[in-house]
Amino acid sequence: MSTNLLLEKQLCFRLYSLNKLMCRLYAPILKDLDLTYPQYLAMLVLWQNMKGISVKDLGNQLDLDSGTLSPLLKRMEARGLLIRVRQSSDERVVIIKLTKEGKALKQSAEHIPGEMFAVTGLTPEKLFSLNQDLDQLMANING
Incomplete structure (x- = not known):
């Protein structure tokens, strides 16, 4: 068997395993904030953009498509962490803004x-x- 095909020599497996481990480590910490890991990542971007950010720009930063991002944002909006507002100059653009609760959550995540x-x-x-x-x-x- 080629030594190149050994599991322990695969970078992809190390990255995959590390990703799973990191998500497991974050889970109990984020549970206290009532956030999933993808929601936490979205909040990190939103905390950096307190004045608002477009859904498209958020998706680009998180490397998420709109099919994944939209349900995530809807759940966060239902929880009162953010609002989605259509831009008046171009209604195709949706801006995400944190609510007071979303901004306050930053302190709990420090x-x-x-x-x-x-x-x-x-x-x-x-x-x-x-x-x-x-x-x-x-x-x-x-x-």
């Missing part, structure tokens, strides 16, 4: 990055380097 960083066992420098390497890998794959 501990999450530190808590997750502590679990990694990495130094800040190693984490920075790893993020740079992963960004480069994504850029290489995306062409």
